[in-house]
Amino acid sequence: MAERKMVATRDAYGLALAEIGKENPNVVVLDADLKVSTKTSGFAQAFPERFFDMGVAEQDMISTAAGLAAAGKIVFASTFAVFGSGRAWDQVRVSVAYTRLNVKIAVTHAGITTGEDGASHQANEDIAIMRALPNMTVIVPSDSVETDKVIREAVKFYGPMYIRLSRPKTPVIHDNPNYEFKIGKGEVMRAGSDATIFACGLMVSLALDAAELLAKEGVKARVVNLHTIKPLDTELIVNCAKETGAVVTAEEHSILGGLGGAVAEVLVENAPVPLARVGIKDTFGESGTPDELLAKYGLTPEEIVHAVRAVIKRKK
Amino acid sequence: MISKEKTAELEAIAIKLRKHVVEMTCAAASGHPGGSLSAADIITVLYFHQLRKDPKDPHWAERDRFVMSKGHAAPILYAALAEAGYFPVDYLKTLRRIGSSLQGHVDMLSLPGVEMSTGSLGQGLSAANGMALAYHLDKKAGRIYCLLGDGECQEGQVWEAAMTAAHYKLDNLTAIVDHNKFQIDGPVEKIKSLTPFADKWRAFGWHVLLCDGHKIEAIADALEKAEKTKGRPTMIIADTVKGKGVSFMEASPLDFHGKAPTEEEKDKALEELCRREKK
Numbered sequence: 001m002a003e004r005k006m007v008a009t010r011d012a013y014g015l016a017l018a019e020i021g022k023e024n025p026n027v028v029v030l031d032a033d034l035k036v037s038t039k040t041s042g043f044a045q046a047f048p049e050r051f052f053d054m055g056v057a058e059q060d061m062i063s064t065a066a067g068l069a070a071a072g073k074i075v076f077a078s079t080f081a082v083f084g085s086g087r088a089w090d091q092v093r094v095s096v097a098y099t100r101l102n103v104k105i106a107v108t109h110a111g112i113t114t115g116e117d118g119a120s121h122q123a124n125e126d127i128a129i130m131r132a133l134p135n136m137t138v139i140v141p142s143d144s145v146e147t148d149k150v151i152r153e154a155v156k157f158y159g160p161m162y163i164r165l166s167r168p169k170t171p172v173i174h175d176n177p178n179y180e181f182k183i184g185k186g187e188v189m190r191a192g193s194d195a196t197i198f199a200c201g202l203m204v205s206l207a208l209d210a211a212e213l214l215a216k217e218g219v220k221a222r223v224v225n226l227h228t229i230k231p232l233d234t235e236l237i238v239n240c241a242k243e244t245g246a247v248v249t250a251e252e253h254s255i256l257g258g259l260g261g262a263v264a265e266v267l268v269e270n271a272p273v274p275l276a277r278v279g280i281k282d283t284f285g286e287s288g289t290p291d292e293l294l295a296k297y298g299l300t301p302e303e304i305v306h307a308v309r310a311v312i313k314r315k316k
Numbered sequence: 317m318i319s320k321e322k323t324a325e326l327e328a329i330a331i332k333l334r335k336h337v338v339e340m341t342c343a344a345a346s347g348h349p350g351g352s353l354s355a356a357d358i359i360t361v362l363y364f365h366q367l368r369k370d371p372k373d374p375h376w377a378e379r380d381r382f383v384m385s386k387g388h389a390a391p392i393l394y395a396a397l398a399e400a401g402y403f404p405v406d407y408l409k410t411l412r413r414i415g416s417s418l419q420g421h422v423d424m425l426s427l428p429g430v431e432m433s434t435g436s437l438g439q440g441l442s443a444a445n446g447m448a449l450a451y452h453l454d455k456k457a458g459r460i461y462c463l464l465g466d467g468e469c470q471e472g473q474v475w476e477a478a479m480t481a482a483h484y485k486l487d488n489l490t491a492i493v494d495h496n497k498f499q500i501d502g503p504v505e506k507i508k509s510l511t512p513f514a515d516k517w518r519a520f521g522w523h524v525l526l527c528d529g530h531k532i533e534a535i536a537d538a539l540e541k542a543e544k545t546k547g548r549p550t551m552i553i554a555d556t557v558k559g560k561g562v563s564f565m566e567a568s569p570l571d572f573h574g575k576a577p578t579e580e581e582k583d584k585a586l587e588e589l590c591r592r593e594k595k
Contacts, residue, residue: 028453052449052484055479057480059442059472060445061442063440064477066442067432067442067444071381071446072377094434094436098423099424099432100425
């Protein structure tokens with residue numbers, strides 16, 4: 001498999017934010033006592049007057065972010081994914097989504113690769129509960145290059161956004177720095193006609209690895225980076241389903257309600273084809289290294305390969 | 317100090333707003349009259365004396381902003397916005413009707429003049445803090461006001477926000493508690509005590525003022541003192557009566573928290589308010 005550079009999406013976020021701070025004096029950043037982990041510390045150091053540490057008070061942080069946005073600021077609010085989605089869900093719902101205010105909830109430490117901190121800190125349900133909110137845009141960047149683009153697009157985009165980032169270093173899959181990121185438009189990363197793998201976040205790189213493995217046995221799997229879970233690129237999903245006749249989803253998230261759930265909804269209504277969902281199987285995680293956990297919870301290229309073989313078998 | 321004439325004028329407006337509350341909630345056959353009536357004098361002083369605003373230009377950048385954290389008291393805010401000229405008074409009768417901008421709990425996107433959508437208690441003070449932080453950053457002269465319920469102060473987020481406001485020295489923020497002493501399930505003190513209420517706010521670093529929440533001069537005076545306070549936020553604990561101005565609601569506040577008056581009750585209430593108007 002191709003050797004890829006390893007960079008954490010949270011690091012790309014921190015760097016992008018600090019640069020944006022220079023370009024746009026209207027950007028403010030809030031954090032809830034995690035600035036070193038979420039990487040907002042760079043912005044905090046460069047622009048202390050525009051950085052607000054809200055302490056361990058995520059609910060207060062989200063509603064405060066809404067107030068700042070109501071008064072005209074472009075607000076980034078960061079914490080761990082479990083807290084930004086779960087702990088403050090009602091604040092996100094009423095203060096941010098219902099009001100359609102310009103708040104970017106950029107969370108890190110999403111998914112099982114949060115690792116050693118264990119189940120309490122592993123957000124495996126956040127995509128589901130965030131995409132259920134009206135007015136909310138949900139984005140899961142696949143690597144550090146894409147994260148940089150996402151953050152810059154987020155500044156230009158008016159409205160609530162949930163941006164899901166990871167803790168560990170993950171493979172950089174976008175070699176071309178001029179890659180054009182468009183909110184709501186999936187990216188076909190590998191051509192193929194036998195099945196389509198829709199993936200988001202770090203699972204895109206594992207899906208590319210799986211496609212490589214499948215190619216060796218003569219199976220041509222298409223790989224699509226579905227970085228935007230909401231609004232979903234329905235047209236692309238339907239076209240891929242019709243063209244390849246079988247679909248696998250791969251996400252570092254519960255198979256309930258996330259990318260797999262979203263794709264399933266589209267397929268059932270528009271182009272029913274065999275579908276298999278690779279993800280966390282409705283269970284809590286545990287402590288361990290990210291790699292150990294990915295293996296134990298079935299988030300591997302091999303698992304995707306099995307799923308692709310299975311859906312192809314189910315084709316009529 | 318507020319003049320005698322101005323006080324009399326505001327007293328008359330407060331009665332007018334109370335009549336609107338009774339009529340609106342009766343017409344809607346739902347809504348929260350008790351906690352709207354207790355806040356009537358506070359809202360009157362804010363909207364017809366204190367707030368720098370322009371109903372013709374609700375988004376004027378330099379305006380003062382008011383956050384109704386106790387979002388269920390929507391009727392009294394709607395009454396004030398209508399009388400202040402944000403929309404026609406006649407529109408008040410659409411309260412809680414399908415398609416109306418007068419949502420059951422205030423919604424900033426559907427009604428210009430509403431600064432923050434609320435309804436899930438405990439969030440408004442944080443939002444007001446955010447506005448106050450933005451005004452400090454932008455060196456704007458405007459002030460931020462926020463009205464909370466006393467029962468609402470059982471929400472943990474209120475105290476997170478209390479810490480934030482003091483920590484960031486938000487002296488451009490005035491918060492007011494409509495301390496009517498009743499929540500849905502009973503007296504606040506019986507359900508979950510807030511005592512010592514003023515001391516709690518003081519301990520959180522706030523400048524605390526107590527006032528009679530039904531005395532126009534007292535409210536105006538407290539708001540003026542708050543404006544002159546530097547280096548910390550001010551909390552005005554306004555002593556109020558749930559259902560104030562309608563004797564049978566005052567007598568059984570628990571029956572009129574979230575229940576609208578019937579036609580008969582409305583007529584009785586209006587008669588009483590009209591009598592007061594003529595005095």
